[in-house]
Amino acid sequence: MDYEAQLKLQAHLDGELPEDEAREVTNWLARDREAVALYGELRNTRQALVGHEVGVSLPESREFFWSKIEREIRLLEPPETSVRPAPLLSAWRRWLVPAGAVAAVASALLVGVFGETRIATVETAVDDPAAFTYHDYSSRTTLVWFSYPADEDPVDRTPGTVE
Amino acid sequence: MADKDYSSTDDPTLVRKAQRGNMAAFEELVARHRDKIYARALSMMRNEEEATDLSQEAWVKGWQRLKQFQGEASFGTWMTRIVINLCLDQLRKQKRQRAESIEEIDEESGGVERQMPVVTVNPTAGLERLELRQRIDQALNQLSYEHRTVLVLHQFEEMEYKQIAKTMGCSIGTVMSRLFYARRKLAALLADLKKRDEG
Numbered sequence: 523m524d525y526e527a528q529l530k531l532q533a534h535l536d537g538e539l540p541e542d543e544a545r546e547v548t549n550w551l552a553r554d555r556e557a558v559a560l561y562g563e564l565r566n567t568r569q570a571l572v573g574h575e576v577g578v579s580l581p582e583s584r585e586f587f588w589s590k591i592e593r594e595i596r597l598l599e600p601p602e603t604s605v606r607p608a609p610l611l612s613a614w615r616r617w618l619v620p621a622g623a624v625a626a627v628a629s630a631l632l633v634g635v636f637g638e639t640r641i642a643t644v645e646t647a648v649d650d651p652a653a654f655t656y657h658d659y660s661s662r663t664t665l666v667w668f669s670y671p672a673d674e675d676p677v678d679r680t681p682g683t684v685e
Numbered sequence: 686m687a688d689k690d691y692s693s694t695d696d697p698t699l700v701r702k703a704q705r706g707n708m709a710a711f712e713e714l715v716a717r718h719r720d721k722i723y724a725r726a727l728s729m730m731r732n733e734e735e736a737t738d739l740s741q742e743a744w745v746k747g748w749q750r751l752k753q754f755q756g757e758a759s760f761g762t763w764m765t766r767i768v769i770n771l772c773l774d775q776l777r778k779q780k781r782q783r784a785e786s787i788e789e790i791d792e793e794s795g796g797v798e799r800q801m802p803v804v805t806v807n808p809t810a811g812l813e814r815l816e817l818r819q820r821i822d823q824a825l826n827q828l829s830y831e832h833r834t835v836l837v838l839h840q841f842e843e844m845e846y847k848q849i850a851k852t853m854g855c856s857i858g859t860v861m862s863r864l865f866y867a868r869r870k871l872a873a874l875l876a877d878l879k880k881r882d883e884g
Contacts, residue, residue, distance in 0.1 A: 529861050538846050559803045566807045567868045571840045574821055578724035581733060584716050591715060591744045
């Protein structure tokens with residue numbers, strides 16, 4: 523019996539042959555004792571392995587095994603980066619105070635218009651948007667408006683800083 | 686507050702809860718399927734410590750990939766595929782690290798199984814379950830990892846030839862040859878063990 527024929531017997535046992543080839547092998551088994559013997563051996567081996575894994579138990583307790591898995595999962599998970607939302611008062615202050623400064627400058631502008639005062643410049647420091655500088659050259663007045671308390675470090679109010 | 690008891694919750698519900706981050710639900714899934722996953726790893730690795738470590742790794746990977754599980758197969762089947770792939774990676778790494786024995790080279794070059802005499806008497810007939818398992822374990826230990834893996838994937842994982850070929854990265858012809866060799870070798874080894882016990 524050649525090797526290809528032996529492999530065909532195995533494929534027939536495993537249900538891997540198309541219908542017409544399976545029929546051929548069935549007819550062959552009906553007349554060839556050597557083929558029947560080999561087929562029998564393959565079938566016995568396959569049968570011996572059925573249920574081989576049934577009853578195999580992991581040799582660690584449920585709790586211990588789980589504790590290892592849980593620890594590894596927690597180690598691999600990225601740490602939570604929580605950004606606490608700014609308190610409401612702080613959020614209002616950030617918006618309201620610069621708005622108030624703008625309103626103050628606008629009022630000064632209006633006074634200047636109606637009081638016939640020429641306004642030279644209104645500046646805001648790029649690095650500190652909460653500070654306004656107002657120059658009035660005619661009256662030689664400079665007004666600098668800080669929208670945060672004097673004892674607070676302006677660096678702390680950089681947008682995006684976690685408080 | 687005591688943990689909720691999920692022992693009577695079905696697998697699909699547990700999976701959904703675990704996918705939403707419920708670790709207690711995942712722990713129940715681990716408890717239910719851990720023996721099956723371990724048994725599959727043990728069949729492939731033939732070493733209890735390695736099988737335990739790879740099972741643990743499979744469960745961690747299962748947690749990480751849980752959102753990808755869509756229910757196309759059962760959860761148990763999905764997990765066994767994870768552990769099988771981990772075992773295959775480990776076996777390939779081990780093979781690269783060690784020299785092949787002469788027997789393994791003979792196995793791979795093929796031909797030996799074509800000359801083996803046919804075992805006509807069933808070598809496992811009359812054996813108690815435990816004794817049969819011990820003999821099969823002894824015989825499986827003597828196969829190379831390629832031959833044992835094909836046997837495990839076909840016999841225990843119930844994969845078709847085509848699926849095994851894809852999993853192992855080889856041709857269907859190679860799968861058939863390795864499976865044939867593994868079965869014939871197993872039959873011969875079991876027959877030898879039987880003779881030794883009777884003699």
